[in-house]
Amino acid sequence: MKKKIMSMLLWGVLASVGSSAMAAVALNRGESVNAVWLVAAALAIYFIAYRYYSRFIADRVLGLDEGRQTPAYRHNDGMDYVPTNKWVLFGHHFAAIAGAGPLVGPVLAAQMGYLPGALWILGGVIVAGAVQDFIVLFVSVRRDGKSLGEMIKLEMGPVPGALALVGVLAIMIIILAVLSLVVVKALTASPWGVFTIASTIPIALLMGVYMRYLRPGRVGEASLVGIGLLLAALVYGQSVANDPALGPLFTLTGPQLAWALIVYGAVASSLPVWLMLAPRDYLSTFLKIGTIAALAIGIFWVAPPLQMPQVTQFIDGTGPVVGGKLFPFLFITIACGAVSGFHSLISSGTTPKMVERESHMRLIGFGGMLMESFVAIMALVAASVLDPGVYFAMNSPAAVIGTTAANAAQVISQWGFAITPDMLTQTAKEIGENSILSRAGGAPTLAVGMAHILSQALGGKTVVAFWYHFAILFEALFILTAVDAGTRVGRFMIQDMLGHVWQPLGNTKWLPANLVGTGLCVAAWGYFLYQGVVDPLGGINTLWQLFGVGNQMLAGIALILATTVLIKMKRERYIWVTLVPTALLLVTTLTAGLEKIFSPDTHVGFLSLAHKFSAAAAEGKVLAPAKSLAEMQRVAFNNTLDAVVCGLFVVLVCAMALFAIRVGLRALKQAQPTAVEVPAVAVQEVRA
Amino acid sequence: MSTFKLARMRCQLAGWLGEIRRAYLQMFGIPDYDRYLTHMADHHPELTPLTRREFAAQAIDRRYNGGAGRRCC
Numbered sequence: 001m002k003k004k005i006m007s008m009l010l011w012g013v014l015a016s017v018g019s020s021a022m023a024a025v026a027l028n029r030g031e032s033v034n035a036v037w038l039v040a041a042a043l044a045i046y047f048i049a050y051r052y053y054s055r056f057i058a059d060r061v062l063g064l065d066e067g068r069q070t071p072a073y074r075h076n077d078g079m080d081y082v083p084t085n086k087w088v089l090f091g092h093h094f095a096a097i098a099g100a101g102p103l104v105g106p107v108l109a110a111q112m113g114y115l116p117g118a119l120w121i122l123g124g125v126i127v128a129g130a131v132q133d134f135i136v137l138f139v140s141v142r143r144d145g146k147s148l149g150e151m152i153k154l155e156m157g158p159v160p161g162a163l164a165l166v167g168v169l170a171i172m173i174i175i176l177a178v179l180s181l182v183v184v185k186a187l188t189a190s191p192w193g194v195f196t197i198a199s200t201i202p203i204a205l206l207m208g209v210y211m212r213y214l215r216p217g218r219v220g221e222a223s224l225v226g227i228g229l230l231l232a233a234l235v236y237g238q239s240v241a242n243d244p245a246l247g248p249l250f251t252l253t254g255p256q257l258a259w260a261l262i263v264y265g266a267v268a269s270s271l272p273v274w275l276m277l278a279p280r281d282y283l284s285t286f287l288k289i290g291t292i293a294a295l296a297i298g299i300f301w302v303a304p305p306l307q308m309p310q311v312t313q314f315i316d317g318t319g320p321v322v323g324g325k326l327f328p329f330l331f332i333t334i335a336c337g338a339v340s341g342f343h344s345l346i347s348s349g350t351t352p353k354m355v356e357r358e359s360h361m362r363l364i365g366f367g368g369m370l371m372e373s374f375v376a377i378m379a380l381v382a383a384s385v386l387d388p389g390v391y392f393a394m395n396s397p398a399a400v401i402g403t404t405a406a407n408a409a410q411v412i413s414q415w416g417f418a419i420t421p422d423m424l425t426q427t428a429k430e431i432g433e434n435s436i437l438s439r440a441g442g443a444p445t446l447a448v449g450m451a452h453i454l455s456q457a458l459g460g461k462t463v464v465a466f467w468y469h470f471a472i473l474f475e476a477l478f479i480l481t482a483v484d485a486g487t488r489v490g491r492f493m494i495q496d497m498l499g500h501v502w503q504p505l506g507n508t509k510w511l512p513a514n515l516v517g518t519g520l521c522v523a524a525w526g527y528f529l530y531q532g533v534v535d536p537l538g539g540i541n542t543l544w545q546l547f548g549v550g551n552q553m554l555a556g557i558a559l560i561l562a563t564t565v566l567i568k569m570k571r572e573r574y575i576w577v578t579l580v581p582t583a584l585l586l587v588t589t590l591t592a593g594l595e596k597i598f599s600p601d602t603h604v605g606f607l608s609l610a611h612k613f614s615a616a617a618a619e620g621k622v623l624a625p626a627k628s629l630a631e632m633q634r635v636a637f638n639n640t641l642d643a644v645v646c647g648l649f650v651v652l653v654c655a656m657a658l659f660a661i662r663v664g665l666r667a668l669k670q671a672q673p674t675a676v677e678v679p680a681v682a683v684q685e686v687r688a
Numbered sequence: 689m690s691t692f693k694l695a696r697m698r699c700q701l702a703g704w705l706g707e708i709r710r711a712y713l714q715m716f717g718i719p720d721y722d723r724y725l726t727h728m729a730d731h732h733p734e735l736t737p738l739t740r741r742e743f744a745a746q747a748i749d750r751r752y753n754g755g756a757g758r759r760c761c
Contacts, residue, residue: 076727078719078723078724078727079743079746080750082720087711091712091715211744211748216740216741216745217718219713219718220709220712273749274745278748278752281752282716285715488752
């Protein structure tokens with residue numbers, strides 16, 4: 001009894017801390033708010049959501065059964081299926097779900113002010129994101145660790161299963177293109193950055209050989225050696241950039257970088273995994289966890305004020321970074337961090353095979369996603385502690401702010417964010433770059449924000465440039481890992497599909513078939529990447545939103561599956577737990593998807609922009625920012641293509657919803673549960 | 689402090705370090721080799737278990753080949 005009162009008191013205190021912090025963030029007018037309030041509010045909200053909502057889902061909605069054996073016991077082979085300590089598995093799962101997504105989206109959405117983004121990240125993760133990750137993990141654990149596609153096939157039928165696979169492949173390709181574009185935007189004309197990123201390749205190869213032949217399986221040693229070399233390359237990079245002979249060698253243009261990445265993707269994904277992919281993944285995981293922890297400590301230590309306004313005028317859809325009004329475009333610009341469909345692939349990948357007890361899924365599924373959401377909040381903070389003038393200079397396309405500091409400062413000051421050309425050149429100088437203008441894509445902005453915070457915590461003004469390039473390195477490293485791993489996954493999926501057309505193409509052990517698969521996959525994302533790089537309108541504003549639509553659609557599909565399973569388990573009383581986020585996602589993404597295709601506003605709609613350019617081209621006119629008729633045609637064609645991809649996502653998710661309604665109605669009429677679970681066996685029976 | 693106590697503490701420390709090492713290897717996708725050996729001895733005593741080197745190499749191949757090496761956006 002005494003314990004219970006203490007616990008209630010504790011949670012009461014936490015709730016009041018959280019609500020007063022949130023009030024300080026949301027209700028403050030005029031004065032700038034300290035970032036610590038936002039981070040504290042977020043933490044309090046996460047703890048309360050975890051304590052109450054995830055427990056409700058675990059006990060009431062899903063009915064997790066402590067005594068029921070998991071696949072890790074049923075198929076224990078000491079290798080893939082292994083009962084794993086829940087904190088270890090939490091780390092494993094978090095390292096797999098958190099990538100560049102939660103870092104980029106919030107930075108782009110900061111153009112609307114920090115409050116809309118923060119509210120969506122916090123609300124979205126509790127209502128949708130964490131629920132999706134948790135329930136998909138649960139559904140997979142109850143089905144021997146099956147993948148999302150297999151589960152959809154199992155519970156909803158073969159046609160929806162095949163549709164889901166097509167959707168996943170399309171999203172995969174868009175993700176690879178947009179992530180590569182982020183790297184290109186960050187490294188264009190930046191010899192320091194290019195040198196450090198390029199040097200990760202020999203470092204990874206060295207680590208690979210070390211772990212394979214010199215000291216097999218010594219991940220820790222190899223990673224320490226790798227990180228040491230990486231830091232050396234980072235420091236040495238400055239001298240390379242300033243060297244009159246080497247500097248120009250590493251100064252690359254956008255198209256050159258795009259080609260370099262395309263070739264890299266093709267070659268890296270064809271090498272044995274131990275040689276480059278695995279060591280690079282270890283390096284990037286180390287850096288990722290270390291940097292995120294450093295950023296969290298840095299925010300509390302420095303306690304920087306948020307300089308971005310709570311809400312800017314750009315909620316009306318005229319923002320220079322990404323087009324479209326707050327509704328629905330905020331909800332697709334921030335995908336990862338609030339809800340990410342991609343996680344459903346990981347929650348039904350290696351994690352379910354390692355879950356020791358059903359109750360652990362609450363921490364791993366729900367808790368893991370809260371952790372990612374926290375990363376997104378910190379990215380939002382990093383973008384919002386910058387001077388808004390600097391933020392907009394970095395993220396607006398050249399077509400809007402021009403290419404000189406003087407011009408950019410004038411345009412941005414007119415928007416109401418006072419900035420002088422001096423401040424822009426000074427910032428560029430501090431971070432060791434020639435210019436900061438139009439470096440869209442999130443990574444550079446985040447890097448400047450992180451450098452701003454971390455340099456105040458450690459080293460002062462003199463090391464801003466070092467921290468900036470460290471942050472760029474950290475992001476580029478795990479994006480390149482994703483490009484390598486993603487191209488492999490894409491190849492397997494393409495080969496799987498081609499195998500239905502001509503069997504030998506499906507053979508993953510046959511080299512020519514592998515080359516065809518890799519070639520097709522790289523060509524597909526390479527095309528979108530290259531077009532994004534040469535797109536005079538910036539590329540990122542198109543591709544990122546396409547990715548957002550795709551990712552949210554996948555989340556919609558995963559939640560549709562979760563809803564179907566709940567009905568089939570005869571738990572329709574609690575169906576709102578998944579139905580509310582499903583509805584939320586369908587409404588926002590279908591609106592966004594349809595607006596992206598059909599909106600008459602050329603700032604938003606693909607087709608209207610395509611029409612505008614092709615009509616002008618037909619009359620022989622050249623519209624800015626295009627410079628030739630050929631460029632005009634290309635803008636028109638690419639926008640039509642984007643409309644088709646977006647249309648594919650819309651059709652897919654609508655088809656899924658219809659299939660789910662049919663299956664759901666049929667299951668409602670049954671008196672008995674019809675979910676296809678592996679029969680329950682008590683834990684003791686296996687152990688005996 | 690007696691030498692006995694010191695030795696025990698050192699032993700404990702080594703145990704903890706081992707635990708940490710194992711935990712972080714698993715986070716990186718390399719399952720625990722000792723546990724694999726126990727599993728093989730308990731369930732498949734007739735088979736020769738993989739060596740540590742083979743075990744680590746296989747773990748890497750399985751994790752990143754065959755489409756399991758997904759990373760999120």
